[in-house]
Amino acid sequence: MTEEKPSEEIKIDIFKSKYVPISRILSEDEKKALLEKYNISSVQLPKISHSDAVVRALKGKGGDVIEFVRKAKTAGLSKYYRIVVGGSA
Amino acid sequence: MEFPKSVEDQLKALKEDMKLNKQQYENLLKLAEKQYAKARVVPGEAVGVIAAQSLGEPGTQLTMRTKWLAGAREMTVTQGLPRLIEIFDAKREPTTPAMEIYLKSSHATSESKAEEIALSIVDVKLEDITSEINVDLAKMRVEVYLDKNKVKHYGVTEKYVQNMVKENFKTAKITTGDMMIGIRPKEEEVDLRKLYGFRVKVKETHITGIEGIKQVLPVKVGDVWMIKTAGSNLREVLAMKEVDIENTKTNDVFETFSVLGIEAARTVIVEEALDVLRNQGIEVDPRHLMLLADAMTNTGSIRGIGRYGISGAKSSVLARASFEVPLRHLFNAAMYGESDEISSVIENVMINQPIPVGTGIVKLKIESEAMGKKKTEEAKEEKAEKKEKKEKKD
Secondary structure, three states, rough: OOOOOOOOOOOHHHOOOOOOEEEEEOOOOHHHHHHHOOOOOOHHEEEEEEOOOHHHHHHHOOOOOEEEEEEOOOOOEEEEEEEEOOOOO | OOOHHHHHHHHHHHHHHOOOHHEEEEEEEEHHHHHHHOOOOOOOHHHHHHHHHHHHHHHHHHHOOOOOOOOOOOOOOOOOOHHHOOOOOOOOOOOEEEEEEEOOOOHHOOOOHHHHHHHOOOOOEEEHHHEEEEOOOOOOEEEEEHHHHHHHHHHOHHHHHHHHHHEHHHHHHHHHEEEEEEEEOOOOHHHHHHHHHHHHHHHEEEOOOOOOOOOOEEEEOEEEEEEEEOOOOHHHHHHHOEEEEOOEEOHHHHHHHHHHOOOHHHHHHHHHHHHHHHHOOOOOOHHOOOOOOOOHHHHOOOOOOOOOOOOOHHHHHHHHHHHHHHHHHHHHHHHHOOOOOOOHHHHHHHHHOOOOOOOHHHOOOOOOOHHHHHHHHHHHHHHHHHHHHHHOOO
């Protein structure tokens, strides 16, 4: 759908916010292991836009898989993965 | 087996409390494992339908329980069903945007400091600090009379206001007097009707504060002072050095998305929806809302639920047609030559076939080679048996 325009950059450390989970970019090997574990192809992963604030902060590019460690309400911690879409691969 | 962190923590706490030895703890783990496996959702469970029911039932009660907070020193925020619809339909802007701004510990302890910050962020327009704004027909200009007390209240100076006005109306001719600013639009623009229109523009000149923050209210929560606002501007508020980024939030999902990203937006969707339900005295398992929020944010942007959101993006023509406006979907599908895999639930219900839910999700795949072998083996055995029988008969 429509994408938010990246407005004039005011530097905010977004990872300080409790609403932004701890996130990191998976290495190629980890990405492979992840897809194998769930027996899926990369298109089946949930997506995240390359212009997303977190992706920009991590300097991710198209095709990267980002791991989020969510502070879940019921499970304590839970991991979630999103693949970066758009931008140059 | 791996437990989620919350279960793990509980088990460890239990170990401490009951002073279990190693053997006992291992037994406990085994029991927990069994119980945990039982409690897990089985593959193929129709979790979406369960979530829909779990939210739908309490939703019917929301409308009836609208409460009014007349006269309370609180911000009025949209509540109940209207707010829930707003969240799930992914409305661009909430009807009542609001923020909860937490302050760094150096500012959170005293009321005066919180008040000071509150005043510095509230969006002040020119009309907020004037006693009157007139249209002078003789001189064909708008005259602004500043109110000394109000100017002082917001911590600005006359000079500052003059400069802000000058910056905003670069082409206009500005004359300044004692607590008065005269603004005359450039020659060609001046006629009576335009002058009145100009007056409205002058009234809304942004002077100080953060744009969008309409009201502020410092409140004490526990030991700390925080600021509740009507109106929202997350990006600029977070950029302030006195603000505690960790806890500060807005109820505007799209704003959270653009500033903090999709994951933060998901969390806000869950929390906002839970808040609405809890305020009405309804407890819903957060997992239903998490499922919903995950579905809404699956593509990396926020999609509402309904024709223009999730339901409109289904890949199956028949599934879309069965939701709303069937004819349009069928016509369009025919026009573009779409095909339907009949792989999901609704399509299979339509054509009276087992749906891919529960046991229906399992597909048996038999290796033909193995089948062949078995057949020949069985056949051989049968033949052998028959032979035996024959021999016996004979």
